[in-house]
Amino acid sequence: MEEKKLDLNSIIGFVLIFGILIWIMYQNKPSEATIAADKAKKEQLAKASATKAKVLEAKILATPTAVVAGDSTQLVKLQKTLGGFAYSASLPSAKNDFTTIENEVVKLKIANKGGYIVEATLKNFEKFKKGSGQLVELIKDNNTNLNVQLHTSDNRTLNTKDLYFEPTLTKVGEDQILSMKLKAGANEFLEYKYILKPNDYMIGFDLRSQGLNKVLNTAKPLDMEWSMKTYRNEKSIAYENRYTEVYFEHEEGKIDYVGQGQDKKEDSEKATYVAFKQHFFTSILLTNKPFGSAKLQSNNLVNDEAIDTTFTKQFKANIPLAFDNGELDYKMSWYFGPTDYKILKSYDKNLEKVISLGWGIFGWINKFIFIPLFGFLSSYISYGIAIIIFTILIKIAMSPITFKSFLSQAKMKVLRPEITELGEKFKKDPMKKQQETMKLYNKAGVNPMAGCIPALIQIPFMYASFQFFPSAFELRQKSFLWADDLSSFDEVIKLPFHVPLYGDHISLFPVLASIAIFFYMKMTSGDQQMAAPQQDGMPDMAKMMKMMIYISPIMMLFFFNSYGAGLSLYNFISNLITIGIMIVIKRYFIDSDKIHAQIQENKLKEPKKQGKFQQKLQQVMEQAEAEKAKSKKK
Incomplete structure (x- = not known):
């Protein structure tokens, strides 16, 4: 059988065909002017869509009743844009308003936007020196942030800090109960519940969801981030900073800390509380149900004592919130108060361990x-x-x-x-x-x-x-x-x-x-x-x-x-x-x-x-x- 070979004529033919294809592609390439025109057209369409969405959202906020009652098509469109949480945007609470609760020792201010505490003032303690007239404020001017990332079923990510909660303040006996609900529907919501008792630094904090298993992706835990830049409260910022650090309880009663310096990190398994401890005042988040693998971080903000005089440390805690049968249900507490051994020990939750009394025999002598x-x-x-x-x-x-x-x-x-x-x-x-x-x-x-x-x-x-x-x-x-x-x-x-x-x-x-x-x-x-x-x-x-x-x-x-x-x-x-x-x-x-x-x-x-x-x-x-x-x- 005669063997087929590639002769010279075949090679010339392939070269000519390849050259013709290159020439055709070159002739059909769009001009620079055409490319610029297409780009401008796309940007114009994008701006128009964004403007339309903003106008629609503003309209809903301005006339919530009309939108909910009559403009269901627009509401559905906005729900898709906001991942199903547009219902909250249609409520009167969807504005930068605040609710204040207080007792004899602490005053808290909670924002509708984000649903978290934006001011925490200790009413019986002054900054720097006695008679200064400045009360100790652990939280103020956006030095802290609490955010839960919501992963929707259609692969969107929403941040609760950017969404509006609906407040409802009630009183049961002498207890003040503030319910903050982020609603995706009439009976579908994420709730932060604050419970303040008389003359107490400990604030109950329940975090739960209802009916969100159709809206959220419940296959993996949600990410909650709590961060704080700690304010200076004492005369010597260097001395105060020496005793300011992150403590945490984990693995059934073990106490550990993140450490001093720059970019200090620790991972905590089964954490039951995280404390942003300052020298004489402390902010603590406690939970009855242990968190998963929490990631904790600390950064020193005092590089020059003559210049860096406002803040001492930057703390951050990334905490996973696991679903239980498709819903969130955490019984937690906040402590905003003095780093006082007697007060912390009175709660019987191992909180006094955030005070460094020394290890072994040194700690025994002190205690x-x-x-x-x-x-x-x-x-x-x-x-x-x-x-x-x-x-x-x-x-x-x-x-x-x-x-x-x-x-x-x-x-x-x-x-x-x-x-x-x-x-x-x-x-x-x-x-x-x-x-x-x-x-x-x-x-x-x-x-x-x-x-x-x-x-x-x-x-x-x-x-x-x-x-x-x-x-x-x-x-x-x-x-x-x-x-x-x-x-x-x-x-x-x-x-x-x-x-x-x-x-x-x-x-x-x-x-x-x-x-x-x-x-x-x-x-x-x-x-x-x-x-x-x-x-x-x-x-x-x-x-x-x-x-x-x-x-x-x-x-x-x-x-x-x-x-x-x-x-x-x-x-x-x-x-x-x-x-x-x-x-x-x-x-x-x-x-x-x-x-x-x-x-x-x-x-x-x-x-x-x-x-x-x-x-x-x-x-x-x-x-x-x-x-x-x-x-x-x-």
Whole structure:
């Protein structure tokens, strides 16, 4: 069979046909003028359609009864445009109007457009300082937004913040109930229900739908977004911002937070509340039915304290709302109120956990000692005096530990000459020197760790105070002596310049606390040096202690200058009391001669059985000595 081949004539034919097709396409290409005319025509039609839709919507808003009763064709067209929620646009409430509900402590203003709270004012608290006349407003001037994205069955997306709700305010007993309905028909709606009880910061918030399963796509959850730019309410924006962050409860009682800084994000599974916590005021959304996977975000808005003086943080929470049998049904609550431990704990919903009291033992000290004790004292006396009495009681309770520490230092001071002698005797054998020193301690009945353990026991109380005083809402705007607000810095001199790490003011309580710690360290440094013999190869302890005498007060001066005056007052009184206790113990309870005689008497007795720590240390040193001897033989 003859094989078919592509000859030259065929190739020429294909080229000619291809060229003719290109020429035809070129000849039929529309001119630039034609393209411009078509584009202008399309834009004109689009503008005409938009204008017609706006006129139609305005007509419906202006004459709702006529439209609903007679112009059903136009209403159907508008319903298609608005995804079935045109019914709300035909109601008298479809205008920028507001409904106000209030009780003794909070005042709320709810907008028809969007159906959410556009103003939340706390009636018993003032901004910045007492007597300013400016009430704390957690929500105002569009700093917050609540929006639910509605996905319609015809693949449209509507935002509730752009749609109008119909308000109905009723009263049941002393409770005010405000129903905000976004209607898609007479019996088809999305409802926000606000329930305000007397003298309560907690507002009931029910979110439910009725008859929307034909209008909305219920196959997936709706997206609810709650966002807020938190207003500055305190004198020091930096101090306030340090304690402003997002907290949330999830997975059956676990508390977590998003963190400080820029673009901080966290995902929360089964969240039961989300708190936009400020230093002394908090906005919380709670739910009885846990949310799905909520996405939380925080951004710091204070980059320059001299310029960024209005807002502290930008918070955002994206929360999924799941359908149940084609409808939404969430029993929720809003809390707009003070970050007060007692008030938050009274709701029995774990809300007090948004206040950072420290983890582990630090939190226990605050919850079971500091908060009850200070609460009891401050209920009878002024807050400044309460801090002083509180400090005295804490230091008296710790005085036995302080006594043991000083007694241990005194014993070590008496043994110093003998320890120094051992150091000279076994100068070339450090291991032997350590062994003999341990034997001396054991014979004399002295525990070298006895001075360290009391100091370690006091550290948790010191750290707990650093968490307690900045979180004590009771101190807000309470004055004492020259400090007009114990929760903020006690400025006595305003500097005409800014000192890095220090600020543009001088606070007096930190200055007094620094002076007190200077004298305390000056008085104790000599005993500590005498109690701590020089070790070969170790830094000169005398020089280090001498440096710390000056470094510690300076560090305190810089660190506390912008902190709350209550904490500085506590540290000042604490150091004064410690100095006083130390003087009393040294003068009336510690006699170096008696201690020396007791030590000498102990040496004549049978050595005390070593503790487990000493035994272990002795074994380690003996093993090291044996290894050293073995290596020398080799």
